[in-house]
Amino acid sequence: MNLVIRSVSKTYGNGVRALDDVSLTIPPGMYGLLGPNGAGKSTLMRTVATLQEPDTGTIRFGDIDVLGEPRRAREVLGYLPQDFGLHPRVSAEAMLMHFAALEGIAGRSARREVVESLLRQTNLWDVRRSKLGTFSGGMRQRFGVAVALLGDPRLLIVDEPTAGLDPAERVRFLNLLSALGERSVVLLSTHIVEDVSELCTRMAIIHEGRILLETEPPQAIEALAGRIWRRTVTAGELERLEAEHRVISTRLLAGRTIAHVHADGAPGPNFEAVRPDLKDVYFSAMTGASA
């Protein structure tokens, strides 16, 4: 079952055009929506989650008209927002039992069963009696996923879930999402290229409300082969390089600046060919070089 977004646009009251004619077809599996802060990711995620309406456009999930039948859509979707409040003095288990009742899971023993399975799946079983206020960032995010999974969603929307997680928590969290991607559509928004390269089978790059590229990561990387070059530069050289070439990014390595340049052939004698990665794809798209 695909999520099909067609010509969705949204301009806020202050005149910001957060989404500009966005069309995407999102198949089952992990799908990454990658873009910098302010690109329009949260606006799109909230719109798909039926929490706000676009000015124009349509969204379908299988045979559900998401914008026209928001109640039906809510029955099959789970949403993990960027920020969510948790009751600090309630245990994870008690809170989930409460949400399970709100979700309409009838009978205490049925609720217990569902809650136990979710706590195990999100690796929170051992801390189920701990108060939510004592949870680390990663534990909070995994608890958020447990809540989002309560209704057994076929469409899971996760907005910037790895921001603020330490590396070990991030890996644990991404592994959890990856397991979920095996049976549903998981739409993940992020500004972290590694989230997408490690996890997603398909992706889109969004910038200023527009989709710059929709692709499969290996395909996009392959399309850049032979077109990324690198050189170590000083601050003074960088300015000249930027004037003469399409510099897509600069990275610091052991205190030295390394510039990546997009060009069809070697830009000069001191350049070294680079085997491109998804960061090069991202920065090429963001600086307008065709990927």
Ligand code: ADP
């Ligand atoms: P992202 O999630 O990629 O950071 P957002 O969808 O949050 O992007 O924001 C896209 C643009 O819309 C930004 O310029 C942001 O300032 C603006 N924006 C977001 N929400 C609102 C709102 N409720 N009212 C006005 N402008 C908003």
